[in-house]
Amino acid sequence: MTDALKPLDIDTVQAFVLVADFASFTRAAEVLDTSQAAISLKLKRLEERLGYRLLERTPRHVRLSPQGEQFIVAARALLNAHERALGDMATHAPRRLVIGISDHVAGPDLPTWLSRLAAYDPLVILEVRIASSRDLVAAFDRNELDAVIVRNEGDRQDGEVLAVERLGWFAAPTWQHSSGTPLRVATMAAPCGVRHLAVRALEAARIDWTEVFVGGGVMAVGAAVSAGLGVAALAHRVAPAGAVDVSEQYGLPALPVSEVVLHSRISDARSRETVRALSATFRGVLQR
Known part of the structure; x- marks a missing residue:
């Protein structure tokens, strides 16, 4: 059978899609419970089979090539068809x-x-x-x-x-804390682990504080921060857009990693x- 007629290997196509989705050979290898080297070999063989490069790789980045952008559409359709075929079997309900x-x-x-x-x-x-x-x-x-x-x-x-994520004290860019007044804090309702860490850190640093907003979720607390109501202890990743870490500016206590x-x-x-x-x-x- 010539290369042009050889069917594509489903596992290899899946490896390609995972690398593209995660922009990482490491993450794709974790999903497939294999090694980075094995994933690289699969991708090399797939590119040789197709006759063009699917991914552009640098030491820090993995992204689709122009040909890869086109191929991934067909690759996803192939994987979905494969899953639907398996779904017709009782063991793959x-x-x-x-x-x-x-x-x-x-x-x-x-x-x-x-x-x-x-x-x-x-x-x-x-x-x-x-x-x-x-x-x-x-x-x-x-x-x-x-x-x-x-x-x-x-x-x-x-x-x-x-x-392991870092936590910080986030506030709106225009928010200000007046020296000599209690720190205005937005928190989630107890029991909340991040709230507990924040309160413990403030009390250990002997910082006078007052609760000005209690939210039922991170989005609500983030909204209070964006509205300028107060400062909140949040992971950097979930802090609202535009919020700034004011820990150093106001001498707020360092929060433990989470x-x-x-x-x-x-x-x-x-x-x-x-x-x-x-x-x-x-x-x-x-x-x-």
């Missing part, structure tokens, strides 16, 4: 995964994560619950959730650390693959 994601973790990147998951596994029915880390871990321990991605707020060591952790009890092979894709997606964004 649609699966439901119930996943909890901490409000302090989800942030503005949630649509990106969901789109990548849907592209990777079109047969999965994903049920996502957004809540506090403490509530999600409790629900996970009650077997109500298949997996959770949360901030590590205790001494548990059984999760998979996806990233671990983002995955807890999962998923056992079937295909669902584990989906969770690996989820983990790699989070790592790719959280570690930017």
Whole structure:
């Protein structure tokens, strides 16, 4: 059979799409539970098979070539057709995964994560619950959730650390704090792990503070920050657009780093693959 008539290898096409989606050979290798070298070899063979370069690679960046931009459309259609064909078999019926994601973790990147998951596994029915880390871990321990991605707020060591994020004190660019007056703070309602860290840091530094806004989620707290109501302890990634870290400007106490952790009890092979894709997606964004 000539090269022109040889069928494309599904696993290799999937590797290409994952590298393109994550802009990373490392993340693609994590999803497929293989090595970076194996992914590179697959991509090299695919490019040789097609006769053109799919990816442009530098030490820091991976992006689609013009030919890759065209090929990825057909590649996704091929993978979706393959999944639909498998879906006709009883052993590959649609699966439901119930996943909890901490409000302090989800942030503005949630649509990106969901789109990548849907592209990777079109047969999965994903049920996502957004809540506090403490509530999600409790629900996970009650077997109500298949997996959770949360901030590590205790001494548990059984999760998979996806990233370590910095926290800062964020405020609107025009916000000002008057010396000698209590620090105006916007927080989430208790119990919230980030709120607890912030309060403990302020009290340890003997900084007088007052709560001026209590939000039911990070978006609400971010809105209060943008409105100039006060300062809030947030991860840099989820701080509202335009907000600035005023820690140094006002001598606010350093906040401890925060671990983002995955807890999962998923056992079937295909669902584990989906969770690996989820983990790699989070790592790719959280570690930017």
